[in-house]
Amino acid sequence: MFEKDLLKNKTVIITGGGTGLGKSMAQRFGVLGAKLSICGRRKEVIDTAVQELKESGAEVLGQQCDVRSGEDVQRMIDETVTKLGPVSVLLNNAAGNFISPTERLSENAFRTIVDIVLTGTFNSSMAAQKVMKENGGGVMLNIVTTYAWTGSGYVVPSACAKAGVLAMTRSLAVEWAKYGIRTNAIAPGPFPTEGAWTRLVPPGLKIEKRMKKRIPLQRFGEHEELANLASFLISDGASYINGEVVTIDGGEWLKGAGEFNDLDRIPEIAWKAMDAMRKKKKK
Numbered sequence: 655m656f657e658k659d660l661l662k663n664k665t666v667i668i669t670g671g672g673t674g675l676g677k678s679m680a681q682r683f684g685v686l687g688a689k690l691s692i693c694g695r696r697k698e699v700i701d702t703a704v705q706e707l708k709e710s711g712a713e714v715l716g717q718q719c720d721v722r723s724g725e726d727v728q729r730m731i732d733e734t735v736t737k738l739g740p741v742s743v744l745l746n747n748a749a750g751n752f753i754s755p756t757e758r759l760s761e762n763a764f765r766t767i768v769d770i771v772l773t774g775t776f777n778s779s780m781a782a783q784k785v786m787k788e789n790g791g792g793v794m795l796n797i798v799t800t801y802a803w804t805g806s807g808y809v810v811p812s813a814c815a816k817a818g819v820l821a822m823t824r825s826l827a828v829e830w831a832k833y834g835i836r837t838n839a840i841a842p843g844p845f846p847t848e849g850a851w852t853r854l855v856p857p858g859l860k861i862e863k864r865m866k867k868r869i870p871l872q873r874f875g876e877h878e879e880l881a882n883l884a885s886f887l888i889s890d891g892a893s894y895i896n897g898e899v900v901t902i903d904g905g906e907w908l909k910g911a912g913e914f915n916d917l918d919r920i921p922e923i924a925w926k927a928m929d930a931m932r933k934k935k936k937k
């Protein structure tokens with residue numbers, strides 16, 4: 655689908671790039687020629703991911719960094735510039751989440767998620783912006799989710815934080831375009847990862863079948879599908895796309911939104927009977 659050297663000479667930072675979707679996107683960017691800088695809080699997880707990513711032949715830097723700390727982030731970005739060169743792309747992917755009835759949340763529980771997702775995206779964007787501005791531009795890509803605009807019960811801290819990231823995406827797309835920085839977002843629906851599934855799919859309830867039924871395409875997303883979209887959006891092929899959020903959810907959120915979408919439960923025989931009645935009445 656893509657030219658082999660599509661991302662050659664690009665230095666791409668992926669926060670939370672040691673696991674799940676971040677690692678899958680990193681893998682694809684590496685194959686397409688990018689230099690990779692991944693970070694996360696757990697050093698051993700990052701070290702293992704660096705070894706795996708190097709197998710594709712990519713130049714990879716791994717760093718321990720908590721995106722909630724502006725100092726940590728600044729150090730991570732400085733080190734990236736020193737070892738790999740100016741930052742071309744920042745993928746804000748790190749996140750925290752869990753399910754809980756909202757009335758059971760402590761203040762610290764709410765703050766923890768908002769700090770990782772919203773403050774973390776702010777810290778990383780601020781530090782990357784300085785480098786990009788000095789070097790004539792770059793790309794910011796933020797991972798949100800579809801409930802950033804619909805909201806969702808039981809994940810209220812995450813919904814609030816992702817809505818904030820979406821607002822930040824659209825705001826900075828306008829404000830920082832003058833520095834040659836494009837800012838976009840991707841809103842994935844459910845893509846199985848260990849991080850998300852252990853925290854969001856309650857054990858023993860066997861809700862996966864019901865989750866798939868909510869999706870018009872009747873299946874979860876595959877990591878490769880997300881990696882394709884992200885590769886396009888960070889590439890020069892997308893050079894006029896700025897301030898957009900691209901949904902990749904098999905049609906899930908629209909199915910929940912449309913008043914009559916549940917009518918796909920009506921069998922063909924019932925539609926035929928209604929049609930016959932309508933025609934008879936007209937006669």
Ligand code: HXC
Pocket residue numbers: 749750751752753754758759760761762763764766767799812842843844845849850853854
């Ligand atoms: C209620 C909870 C809780 C839970 C933690 N807390 N888990 N409250 N229900 N299930 C509370 C704690 O009691 C504490 O508050 C506060 O949150 C901080 O918890 P810690 O465990 O001390 O925080 P920390 O060690 O920093 O861990 C952060 C974390 C953890 C977010 C809680 O899950 C984590 O590290 N997550 C990172 C990866 C992740 O979440 N991946 C999934 C992304 S999936 P008190 O008051 O007790 O101190 C995603 C997909 C969305 O975003 C869309 C899907 C379709």
Ligand code: NAP
Pocket residue numbers: 669670671672673674675676693694695696699719720721722746747748749750770774797798799800841842843844845846847848849850
């Ligand atoms: P994941 O594997 O748990 O990824 C989250 C990553 O963020 C981890 O590598 C984690 O590493 C890192 N992280 C968390 N807190 C951090 C912090 N304070 N500083 C630095 N790194 C931190 O989950 P995932 O499913 O791949 O999620 C990736 C992204 O996709 C997230 O933005 C998520 O909201 C989004 N998303 C996922 C889905 C889905 O269905 N999977 C759907 C919609 C959106 P450490 O714990 O080592 O720090």
